[in-house]
Amino acid sequence: MPEKLFSQGIVEAQAHEMRTDPTIFVAGEDIELGGVFATAKGLREEFGSRVFNTPIAEAAMTGLAIGAAATGMRPIVEIMFMDFMTVAMDQVVNQMAKMRYMFGGETRLPLVLITHAGAGHQNAAQHSQSLEAWFCHVPGLKVVWPSDPYDGKGLMIAAIRDDNPVIYITNKLALGTRADVPDDAYTVPIGKAAVKREGEDVTVVAVGAMVPEAIKAADAVAERGLSVEVVDPRTLSPLDTDTIVRSVRKTGRAIVAHEAVQFCGYGAEVAAQIAQHAFDALDAPVLRVGAPFSPVPFNPNLEKAWLPGAEEIIASIEQLIPTGARA
Amino acid sequence: MCAMEPTEAQLVEMFRRMVRIREFDERAGLLLERAIVPGAVHLYVGEEAVAVGVCAQLNDDDYITSTHRGHGHLIAKGGDLGKMFAEIYGKATGYCHGKGGSMHMADQSLGILGANGIVGAGGPIAAGAGYTCKFRKQGQVTVCFFGDGAAAEGSMHEAGNLAAVLNLPVIFVCENNLYGEFAHVDEHHAISDIADMATGWGMAGAVVDGMDVLAVFEAAGEAIARARRGEGPTLLECKTYRFYDHLGRDYGLTKRPEDEIAHWKARDPIARLGTALAERSLISAADQDRIVEETRAEIEAAIAFAQESPEPAPSALLEDVYVPEPAGTTNG
Numbered sequence: 314m315p316e317k318l319f320s321q322g323i324v325e326a327q328a329h330e331m332r333t334d335p336t337i338f339v340a341g342e343d344i345e346l347g348g349v350f351a352t353a354k355g356l357r358e359e360f361g362s363r364v365f366n367t368p369i370a371e372a373a374m375t376g377l378a379i380g381a382a383a384t385g386m387r388p389i390v391e392i393m394f395m396d397f398m399t400v401a402m403d404q405v406v407n408q409m410a411k412m413r414y415m416f417g418g419e420t421r422l423p424l425v426l427i428t429h430a431g432a433g434h435q436n437a438a439q440h441s442q443s444l445e446a447w448f449c450h451v452p453g454l455k456v457v458w459p460s461d462p463y464d465g466k467g468l469m470i471a472a473i474r475d476d477n478p479v480i481y482i483t484n485k486l487a488l489g490t491r492a493d494v495p496d497d498a499y500t501v502p503i504g505k506a507a508v509k510r511e512g513e514d515v516t517v518v519a520v521g522a523m524v525p526e527a528i529k530a531a532d533a534v535a536e537r538g539l540s541v542e543v544v545d546p547r548t549l550s551p552l553d554t555d556t557i558v559r560s561v562r563k564t565g566r567a568i569v570a571h572e573a574v575q576f577c578g579y580g581a582e583v584a585a586q587i588a589q590h591a592f593d594a595l596d597a598p599v600l601r602v603g604a605p606f607s608p609v610p611f612n613p614n615l616e617k618a619w620l621p622g623a624e625e626i627i628a629s630i631e632q633l634i635p636t637g638a639r640a
Numbered sequence: 641m642c643a644m645e646p647t648e649a650q651l652v653e654m655f656r657r658m659v660r661i662r663e664f665d666e667r668a669g670l671l672l673e674r675a676i677v678p679g680a681v682h683l684y685v686g687e688e689a690v691a692v693g694v695c696a697q698l699n700d701d702d703y704i705t706s707t708h709r710g711h712g713h714l715i716a717k718g719g720d721l722g723k724m725f726a727e728i729y730g731k732a733t734g735y736c737h738g739k740g741g742s743m744h745m746a747d748q749s750l751g752i753l754g755a756n757g758i759v760g761a762g763g764p765i766a767a768g769a770g771y772t773c774k775f776r777k778q779g780q781v782t783v784c785f786f787g788d789g790a791a792a793e794g795s796m797h798e799a800g801n802l803a804a805v806l807n808l809p810v811i812f813v814c815e816n817n818l819y820g821e822f823a824h825v826d827e828h829h830a831i832s833d834i835a836d837m838a839t840g841w842g843m844a845g846a847v848v849d850g851m852d853v854l855a856v857f858e859a860a861g862e863a864i865a866r867a868r869r870g871e872g873p874t875l876l877e878c879k880t881y882r883f884y885d886h887l888g889r890d891y892g893l894t895k896r897p898e899d900e901i902a903h904w905k906a907r908d909p910i911a912r913l914g915t916a917l918a919e920r921s922l923i924s925a926a927d928q929d930r931i932v933e934e935t936r937a938e939i940e941a942a943i944a945f946a947q948e949s950p951e952p953a954p955s956a957l958l959e960d961v962y963v964p965e966p967a968g969t970t971n972g
Contacts, residue, residue, distance in 0.1 A: 336775075338771075338775075365806075367802065367805075367806075368798070368801055368802055368805055370798035370801065370802055372764055372794065372795045372798050372799075373763070373764045373767060373795070373798035373799050373801070373802040374764075374802075375764065376761075376763065376764015376765045376766075376767055376768055376795070376798075376799060377764060377767050377768040377771060377802065378768060379764070379765050379768050380703075380705075380753065380764065380765040380766060380767060380768020380769040380770070380771070380772070380782075381768040381769065381771045381772050381775075382768070383748075383753055383765070383768070383769065384703060384753070384768070384769045384772035384773075385772055386771070386772050386775065388768075403758055403761055403795065404761065404764055404765075404795075407757075407758050407761065408756075408758070408761055408765060412746075412754060413960055413961070413962070413963060414739060414960050414961050415736060415739055415740040415744040416735070416736050416740055416744060416745075416746040416754055417734070417735060417736035417737040417739060417740060417746075417960065418737070418959065418960030418963075419746060419747075419748045420746065420748065420753075420754070421963055449971075452961050452971075453961055453962070455962075476963045476964075477962050477963060550971060551971050552971055
C-alpha cells in the first residue's frame with residue numbers, strides 16, 4: 314500500500330467521487346489553488362469550473378452549499394479555519410441542520426463542510442480552536458473527525474455519499490502526516506468508532522489530534538507494564554456509544570481526551586455516556602483531558618502549556634493507576 | 641412565460657391569486673386572534689402584488705426562497721391551501737407534518753425551498769439554488785424574497801456579492817413594506833432606496849411600485865429574462881405596505897400613523913387591478929365579487945380539512961432528523 318499525506322487521501326476521495334458524480338462541486342476560499350491546507354490540491358486542474366473560488370463570505374458559502382444541495386447538487390465547501398465557522402453559524406445551525414425536519418422530511422441536503430481545527434502552529438486565538446462540541450449539540454448534523462490518513466480518505470468518501478449534511482473536521486497539523494492509504498475508493502462508515510490500540514487496563518477515548526497522543530502515552534506506560542486501549546470515535550455525531558462502552562466494560566477505567574477546552578467539551582458527553590451505560594463496570598471515576606479554560610495563546614511556550622497531549626494523558630493514567638499499584 | 645404584457649388569462653389568474661392570498665391571511669389573522677391556531681402568523685395582506693407579479697413570471701421548476709411573512713409567496717407559486725392551513729394548525733397533513741408551522745413551509749415539487757424564521761437567511765440559500773440553475777443550463781432561475789429589514793443583515797450582502805461574482809441567475813426581490821418588525825425603515829437604513837444596494841453588489845437594480853401588480857410583473861419579467869439568458873442577477877425593490885402589524889393583525893405594541901395606513905390602503909393592489917380589469921371589460925365588478933366568494937369557499941374548505949386532520953403521531957417527534965434515520969445509533 315502506498316504511503317501518502319493525510320491531505321492527499323482527502324484529495325483522492327473527492328476526485329474519485331467527482332469522476333462518477335457530475336453533481337459534486339468543490340468551493341471555498343482559494344480552493345482553485347488547492348486550499349491553504351492542500352486538501353483540494355490538483356482538483357481544479359482535473360475538474361475545471363467544478364472547483365471554484367468564492368469571496369471571503371462564510372455565510373454565503375455555506376448557504377451556497379445548502380441551496381445547491383436542496384436542489385440536487387452534492388457540494389463540498391471548505392471553511393478554511395474552524396474558527397471561521399462562527400461567521401456561518403446561522404446557516405449551519407438554523408438552516409442546514411433543521412431544513413429536513415422542519416419542512417416535514419421533504420428536503421435532502423447531501424453536502425460536506427470541510428474545516429480545519431487545532432492549535433500548535435502559533436496562529437493564536439482565532440485560528441486554532443477546536444469547536445466540535447458546538448456542532449455535536451445540534452440535531453440534524455453529522456460530525457466526523459478522522460485522526461489518520463486511512464480514515465481521512467474513507468470518511469471523506471462516506472461523507473460525500475451521505476444524504477445528510479456532514480461537518481468534516483481535520484487537525485491541521487495531522488494533514489502533513491503520512492501513512493499507508495489504498496489507491497482505490499473505500500469508505501469508513503459514518504457512526505462507527507475504531508479501537509486504534511487494544512489494551513486491558515484503561516480505555517482512552519481520544520478525539521482527532523489526541524489519538525496519536527494517546528497512542529504515544531500508551532507506548533510510554535507500556536514500559537510500566539500497563540496496557541492501554543485507545544478508542545477513536547471517528548464520528549462524533551452520531552456517536553458509537555456501544556464500542557466505547559464495550560471497551561470500558563473490559564478495562565474498568567476511562568479517560569476522555571480532546572484538544573478543545575475541557576469545560577463543556579465533547580468529553581463531558583462521552584463521560585456521561587460511560588457513567589450511564591457502564592457505571593457498574595467502573596473501578597475509578599472517568600477522567601478528562603482537555604485544554605485549560607482560556608483562549609489559545611500566541612507565545613509558543615504558552616501555547617505549548619495550553620495544548621494537551623501525551624504528557625497529560627500519561628498523568629491521568631498515573632492518577633487512575635498509581636505507580637506501584639497493579640491494574 | 642416572460643412576456644412583458646400579461647395575457648388575459650394571466651391577468652385573471654393574477655387577480656385570483658391576489659384574492660386568494662388576501663382571503664387566506666385575513667382568515668389566518670382571525671384564527672390567531674381567537675387563539676384557534678398556535679404560535680405566530682405573519683400576514684402578507686397589502687403586499688399581494690409583489691409575490692403574485694413575480695411568481696406569474698416563474699415556472700414550476702424555478703425556485704424561490706421565502707421569509708417569515710411567507711404565505712403570499714407560497715400561494716403565488718401555487719401552494720396548496722389545505723396543506724398550508726393544516727400546517728398552521730400543526731396537523732399531520734400539513735406541509736411539514738405539523739413540525740414547521742406558519743414560518744417554515746416548503747414545497748419541493750413547486751420549487752418553494754422554504755419560508756424562513758431567520759431574517760436574511762434566504763439570501764445565501766437562494767444563491768445556492770441559483771448555482772444549481774446555472775449548472776443545469778436549462779434557463780431556470782431562483783427568486784429570493786426578502787424584506788427591508790433583511791436588507792440590513794450581513795447575509796444578504798454576502799449573498800448579493802456572491803451571486804454577482806458567480807453571475808448566478810438570481811433575482812433578489814426586496815419587499816420594502818416600510819417596517820422591520822415594529823420600527824420604521826428610516827431607523828434601519830440610512831439610504832432611502834434599498835435598490836441602490838445593487839450598485840454595491842455589482843448588479844442591475846430598480847425601484848418598482850409594489851402596489852401595482854402590472855409594474856411588478858413587467859420589472860420581474862425583464863429581470864427574469866436577463867437571468868434566463870445568463871446575464872446575471874438583479875435587485876428589485878418593491879415599495880409596498882403591510883396593512884396589518886408585524887405579527888397578527890394587531891400585536892398591540894405600537895401604532896402606525898393613521899394617515900400613513902390610509903394613504904397605502906387607498907392604493908390597495910387588489911382594488912387597483914380590479915378597476916383595471918373592469919375597465920378593460922376582462923372581469924366585471926360582479927364577476928370579481930364572485931371570485932372573492934369562490935375563494936372564500938375554497939378557504940373554508942381548506943380550514944375544514946385542517947380542523948378534521950389528525951395530530952402528528954407521537955412517533956413523529958424523532959422522524960426526519962436524518963435521512964434515513966440511523967439504525968440503532970442515535971444520540972440520546
